[in-house]
Amino acid sequence: MKDYLENINKAFESRVRLGIMSVLMVDDKVDFNTLKDTLQLTDGNLASHLRALEEAEYLRVEKQFVGRKPNTTYYATDAGREAFNNHLDALEQLILSNRKDS
Amino acid sequence: MKDYLENINKAFESRVRLGIMSVLMVDDKVDFNTLKDTLQLTDGNLASHLRALEEAEYLRVEKQFVGRKPNTTYYATDAGREAFNNHLDALEQLILSNRKDS
8 A cells, every 4th residue: 555655756746747747748848838728727836836847857948039039848858757657657556456445 | 638637636636645545445444543554654744634634524533432542533424435536537537648648
């Protein structure tokens, strides 16, 4: 019982972060507004979760100009992809163990 | 993408609460020390998560005396069982959608 709980990664506990990582696992690079629209979040809420994932080195930020407009894109690091996959594995174990017992 | 994220229940986001509910889904009644040992938590940490789940009406507390010693047990409410199963369903959808895309 304890084992798979230990593999549940605190960095991915909130559903916003689950959502961000899910998007970044599929698309190589995603800009702020696309994330915001996809996940239907406020700027501040999205930004604070992005910052936490960046500090954990699970994603990286790229700032560029598109014409004259600044454009910020995000992509998952290899460490982020691996950690997220491990997290999903742990959740899968949790689900299996609950379904088995019921 | 958004749909299953909306079904992820904030009350169960932390792994401590996932652990508490997993235990209560299996055993009808669990006392504080059993939960503490099973999940390897401090008293304060466990107590604060139990309180949050009680406030959400996902579990109930029963206080009794065993001999002269007070004994506090916890059990999941029907609402708690249903909500936790819905949460696990949402996590399952999240996993399936990530596995499918990769």
